[in-house]
Amino acid sequence: MGAAFHDASLLQQMLIGALLGLSVYLPLSCGQLSLATPGFYAIGGTTAALLSTRVPALGGGDPTYPLSSVMLEMAVAALVSGLLALGIGKLVLRLRGIYLAIATIALVEILRVTTLNQEALGGAVGIFGIPQPFNNPGGYAAFTLVVLALICWLFARLEDNRTGRAMAAIRDDELAAACQGIDTAQTKLLAFVFSALVAAITGVISAHFFNSWNARLGNFDASITTRAFVVFGGSRTWLGPVVGGLLLTALPELLRPVGDLRLIVFGLVILVGPLLAPQGLVTPERLQGLGRSLQGLRRAPGGGEPTEALDPGPR
Template sequence: MSGFFENYGFLIVTIVQQALLGLSIYFPLMAGQLSLASIGFYSLGGYVAAVMGTHPALAPLREALGFWMFPLEWLGALVLSVILGIAVGYPALRLRGIYLALATVAFVQVVNVAVLNMPIAGGAVGIFGIPQAFESRLDYIWFFGPLFLLALFLVWRIGNMGRGLAFFAVREDELAAGAMGVAVTGNKVTAFVLGCALAGVTGAMSAPFLNTWNARQGTFDASVTCLAYVLIGGSRSIWGPLCGAALLVSLPELLRPLKDSRMILNGIVLVAACVYLPQGIMGGLAALRARLSGRGGAA
């Protein structure tokens, strides 16, 4: 059993890490906003942690704080993400649907180019030799795990209080929500910024986890993959992002024995999942449960 965790520890933690990115898209989706900005904040958060963890000027601070440097990095990423999230959110959230998604894609690309041109970010090589919090990759679950639980709790809590009703009202009908006195823009920006903050902190935790950080972390492909976690997992369930990430992250590893053709099969499974589980894994499970209980009742 120890061999299993030795081999798949990294993979397990990666699933939780990616599920966090999925959740960061889930927040704005709760208010009906499709944002693909997460990966940009993830990238920036990673850079914050990477710079704070390696910059020579901060060496005394690191020595003084020891392990507490990591929470400080998260805080740095959080503050930056919230400020930038508000700055981007207010103008961008006037857009709807696909237009908002495209504006956030544009934002991520501009961030990428800007980062590549910032000397402090280390150019194309990026930043490496980032101080490690733990020896084993599996131990990083102590970073991502609590954050994931916290994010889940937030989603659940929001869903069960006034704020959640406001989010859902905005999702279902902006005009009507506005007419009923719901602060449409405020709620949209709040949902958006929550997602940005979560992605930023996830990035800050990921830089030590990967030991290196570079501009390739924030690609367009990664943005779409995060969206895929939510959709494949099931966009109406809070467990959806985790299920989606679990499937999509582990799939290439499960297919390893196929060698050269594994990525072809990976694509086939992706298409099949879309076709046969149009409500996502959680939606499929719910339908299955309904059918089973329906049958049970009839018998």
């Protein structure tokens, strides 16, 4: 039981990493270097923690917390962070590059310090005893997998339709995109708000899974770690941040045997990763290459050219 328990718990953390990676990826996929994800993640977590422990009508006293209440928390968290993202986004998305990054770091820090100082929001201690909708990590992992699959499906749809193409056009050249009649402000705002929704929903799941919530879970470190998910996995297709989030969340856990050295190794991986694969692990070219060689394998079993999948593709 011990090992299985641990594995499911690790899987759950990896899935949360993948969701956060997707949240960071979205603004980035239209060229916006936003680091606001942990702020909205914290809003989701705090909302879930407050509602489930302070509102008895949601069923916090029941042996298993109803899943419908979790859904309700998600809706409230999405509404709160969506509205905030709408307001903040209108202001900050006029900024570019490193300026936008720093403005969003400031936003995350303001949210964190405010939560830390408001007893009603958990204060410095945090909120404990968040009720459990599942009695084992496996249940959480299954639920989160469904959420992740749903969001991945939405992202895949997005990449193929007009809005997704508009985002890619803005990333490549914002001015040219505007000249083509794309409403750049509207598209960037849409990406920012949707990113906030994904982060808030992830926060709700995390709060229940962790059983407690405090302000430190949404801080500057998280801003950069989640950004690393995307850089590491690749920022040009939605699969990149998913892979990056899964791998980089698992890494410190898998490195547990090296003990005290594990964070040093983790740091080295973040340091060396972008040098070896500047585009990230998953790029559209590599996916195409993989698809081609899979087709080749299907036509001539055993006679395909698997090396093609490893081709780094054009830089």
